[in-house]
Amino acid sequence: MNTNSFLSQCENLDILPAGIIILGPDYTVVCWNRTIAEWTCIPREKILGRDLREIFPHLADRKYALRIQQVFEGGAAAFFSTQFHPHFIPTPLPGGGLRFQRTTVHAVYEGKETYALVFIDDVTELVQQVRAYRGMRDRALREVRERLEKEAALEESEAKFREIFNSANDAIHIHELREDGLPGRFSEVNAVACEMLGYSREEFLGMTPLDLVQGGHGKPLDVIGREILGKGHAIFETEHKRKDGSTVPVEIHTHRVTIRNRDVVLSVVRDITERKIAEDALALALRKLHLLSTITRHDLLNQVSALKCYIELARDEKEIARTREFLDKMDKVLDTVEEQINFTRDYQEIGVREPAWQNIADIVGKIRAGFQPSGVDIVLALDEIEVYADPLFEKVIFNLFENAFRYGGPSLSLIRVTAAEGPEGLAIAVEDNGVGIPDEDKKHLFRKGFGKHTGLGLFLSREILAITGLSIRETGVPGKGARFEILVPEGKFRRRSPERTGERG
Amino acid sequence: MNVGEESIDAIRELINIGVGRAAGLLNDMTGTHIRLHVPEVRVLRYSDLAGEQRLLDSAHLSAVTLRFAGSFSGMSMLIFPEKGAAVLIMALTGEEIDEPELDALRIETLNEVGNIVNNAVMGSITNVLGERLTYSMPEYREGRIEDILGRERSPGYDWVILAVSQFMIEDLRVVGTILMIFEIGALDTLIEKITAVMGSPP
Numbered sequence: 001m002n003t004n005s006f007l008s009q010c011e012n013l014d015i016l017p018a019g020i021i022i023l024g025p026d027y028t029v030v031c032w033n034r035t036i037a038e039w040t041c042i043p044r045e046k047i048l049g050r051d052l053r054e055i056f057p058h059l060a061d062r063k064y065a066l067r068i069q070q071v072f073e074g075g076a077a078a079f080f081s082t083q084f085h086p087h088f089i090p091t092p093l094p095g096g097g098l099r100f101q102r103t104t105v106h107a108v109y110e111g112k113e114t115y116a117l118v119f120i121d122d123v124t125e126l127v128q129q130v131r132a133y134r135g136m137r138d139r140a141l142r143e144v145r146e147r148l149e150k151e152a153a154l155e156e157s158e159a160k161f162r163e164i165f166n167s168a169n170d171a172i173h174i175h176e177l178r179e180d181g182l183p184g185r186f187s188e189v190n191a192v193a194c195e196m197l198g199y200s201r202e203e204f205l206g207m208t209p210l211d212l213v214q215g216g217h218g219k220p221l222d223v224i225g226r227e228i229l230g231k232g233h234a235i236f237e238t239e240h241k242r243k244d245g246s247t248v249p250v251e252i253h254t255h256r257v258t259i260r261n262r263d264v265v266l267s268v269v270r271d272i273t274e275r276k277i278a279e280d281a282l283a284l285a286l287r288k289l290h291l292l293s294t295i296t297r298h299d300l301l302n303q304v305s306a307l308k309c310y311i312e313l314a315r316d317e318k319e320i321a322r323t324r325e326f327l328d329k330m331d332k333v334l335d336t337v338e339e340q341i342n343f344t345r346d347y348q349e350i351g352v353r354e355p356a357w358q359n360i361a362d363i364v365g366k367i368r369a370g371f372q373p374s375g376v377d378i379v380l381a382l383d384e385i386e387v388y389a390d391p392l393f394e395k396v397i398f399n400l401f402e403n404a405f406r407y408g409g410p411s412l413s414l415i416r417v418t419a420a421e422g423p424e425g426l427a428i429a430v431e432d433n434g435v436g437i438p439d440e441d442k443k444h445l446f447r448k449g450f451g452k453h454t455g456l457g458l459f460l461s462r463e464i465l466a467i468t469g470l471s472i473r474e475t476g477v478p479g480k481g482a483r484f485e486i487l488v489p490e491g492k493f494r495r496r497s498p499e500r501t502g503e504r505g
Numbered sequence: 506m507n508v509g510e511e512s513i514d515a516i517r518e519l520i521n522i523g524v525g526r527a528a529g530l531l532n533d534m535t536g537t538h539i540r541l542h543v544p545e546v547r548v549l550r551y552s553d554l555a556g557e558q559r560l561l562d563s564a565h566l567s568a569v570t571l572r573f574a575g576s577f578s579g580m581s582m583l584i585f586p587e588k589g590a591a592v593l594i595m596a597l598t599g600e601e602i603d604e605p606e607l608d609a610l611r612i613e614t615l616n617e618v619g620n621i622v623n624n625a626v627m628g629s630i631t632n633v634l635g636e637r638l639t640y641s642m643p644e645y646r647e648g649r650i651e652d653i654l655g656r657e658r659s660p661g662y663d664w665v666i667l668a669v670s671q672f673m674i675e676d677l678r679v680v681g682t683i684l685m686i687f688e689i690g691a692l693d694t695l696i697e698k699i700t701a702v703m704g705s706p707p
Contacts, residue, residue, distance in 0.1 A: 061533075062530075062533050063530065063533040063534045066530060066533075067530065067621070067624075070624060070628055073628075074631075074637045074638075075624055075627070075628050075631075075640075076571055076573070076620070076623065076624045076627060076628075076640035076643070077620075077640060077642055077643065078620065078624065079616055079617050079620040079643050080617065081610075081613040081614040081616060081617035082610055082613055082614075083594075083598050083610055083611070083613065083614040084534050084535065084597075084598075084614060084617055085534075102613060104642070106642075126609060126610070127610065129609075130608050130609050130610045133608065134608065137604075137606075141603070141604055
């Protein structure tokens with residue numbers, strides 16, 4: 001082996017910044033350049049001629065030995081990457097740790113001998129850069145993944161919310177909240193809300209909750225606003241107007257919530273029609289019970305007392321004529337008792353049957369036929385209007401006609417029925433040109449027991465009308481005639497369409 | 506040139522010996538149980554190589570090349586689709602393969618894997634034939650197959666031995682392609698030598 005030639009080459013290789021070792025076939029070090037000497041702190045003179053595997057025994061391992069052997073046998077260069085072989089020749093770094101290396105082993109020939117030239121690159125900086133890059137990349141990927149997961153979770157949550165939102169039994173409104181606590185525009189409504197009021201979602205989004213309100217709220221609007229702003233929630237009742245003009249009583253639970261960083265109000269709106277009917281029915285039943293018990297206990301007892309008194313007087317009376325007089329009075333008392341009993345029967349009938357839409361012209365026409373011929377002109381100036389009222393509504397109109405005939409006096413020659421829409425709704429007027437009602441009687445007119453006859457007709461009329469929210473008042477001028485106005489609020493009357501007229505045939 | 510079945514069988518056997526040795530080396534190096542199979546070996550014209558759509562139709566191929574010269578000259582090459590290469594290297598180095606990507610260190614590692622396979626296959630052939638060839642340094646190339654081949658300044662290539670190679674690590678399977686591209690007349694020489702060593706076909 002001509003080592004001199006390699007040694008001379010080795011000195012030339014000192015200028016290279018890579019570690020260079022040349023090995024003989026028996027792993028004898030024949031060249032050890034300055035760079036590798038500096039890295040390993042092993043001077044050239046101490047290693048030349050020695051078997052490299054004595055100093056670095058791991059090189060005897062198959063994963064090195066087989067491939068280096070291939071090189072000695074004239075095979076292609078063996079490449080040892082940093083990831084699989086980071087420290088081909090372990091060399092410490094000044095700051096601690098070991099230098100990362102990329103190593104290539106080539107065959108070089110000297111005469112008939114084959115030598116292995118080991119070329120070691122210091123890639124420590126590259127490794128650090130790649131690791132830093134991988135760290136950044138992994139962080140970025142993790143962040144992207146987390147964001148995607150959050151977005152997916154949010155989407156899932158929104159989908160669930162939307163499902164709950166649309167499958168709720170109650171209407172749900174989400175609307176903006178103004179700084180003064182008043183409601184702003186709707187930002188979302190569920191399917192039940194659309195179904196309940198007949199508006200499309202798009203129509204809703206152009207409105208505010210105040211556009212739906214018919215009449216007032218169960219509590220003042222400013223109080224509701226303060227509760228929402230202060231406590232974050234409020235509960236109140238109101239009536240909502242449907243697109244077709246009808247109304248629906250609702251109970252609203254509002255909560256102030258934050259959705260996508262926006263302060264909004266989420267309202268659960270429950271249709272309380274059934275509950276209202278039940279409440280009204282209960283109130284009516286209680287009023288009836290109270291009234292009936294008053295009549296039975298008080299009014300009837302009064303009559304019984306009077307009857308007993310007349311019986312006592314009759315018993316002591318010797319004169320036949322006076323006795324007859326007492327008997328006539330007893331007869332009248334019994335008539336009153338009978339009428340009071342009849343009243344309890346009529347009164348029981350109120351509210352028993354469901355309210356229904358009733359045509360005023362049909363009702364008045366039928367009543368007019370019953371009163372003719374009478375010498376009184378009955379004028380009907382009505383459009384085709386229907387009123388939502390208790391089935392006893394007809395009895396109310398009949399009672400007004402009956403009162404006109406009974407108390408109108410000799411001047412009565414005209415009864416006129418009209419209807420006109422005003423700010424309070426529809427006013428149906430039944431007026432006559434009789435003597436009218438004195439001012440002092442007007443304030444007691446609808447009280448039970450007031451009147452020249454039984455005093456029960458107008459009281460009953462007011463009760464019947466009240467079932468569906470209608471009211472009655474007297475606005476005539478004494479001496480010129482009586483005028484009764486039945487006030488029908490919005491939603492409780494409608495003009496009969498031609499189709500409906502056709503249906504009635 | 507008509508390459509007989511016997512010659513192809515012989516070439517297949519030599520390549521199998523080579524990849525078997527490469528698999529053994531990779532096992533020793535990584536401590537991972539890696540298996541290497543060569544289910545398909547074909548000889549085709551160099552000009553037809555770009556039409557190998559099934560194996561080489563990707564805009565992102567990664568290749569490790571080894572040029573050899575001697576009694577037969579040419580270039581040996583191990584090619585993977587870039588994603589497949591990243592998966593293989595990350596599996597061999599025990600990294601998590603959520604987002605396979607080749608960076609500078611992984612390209613080096615792929616270079617070593619290609620070096621091992623190319624050397625083993627060439628070593629298998631030259632050992633049997635008793636030939637000594639000279640080799641260039643292993644080189645990493647990437648791009649479309651045309652880009653990888655187009656960088657070659659010696660266009661005098663004639664025939665190609667194409668060997669499909671399957672790298673299997675546990676339940677992972679990465680398919681690569683070994684190409685041995687021969688300069689004009691080199692494959693004839695190789696086959697003649699194989700025939701001489703293994704005996705004439707009947």
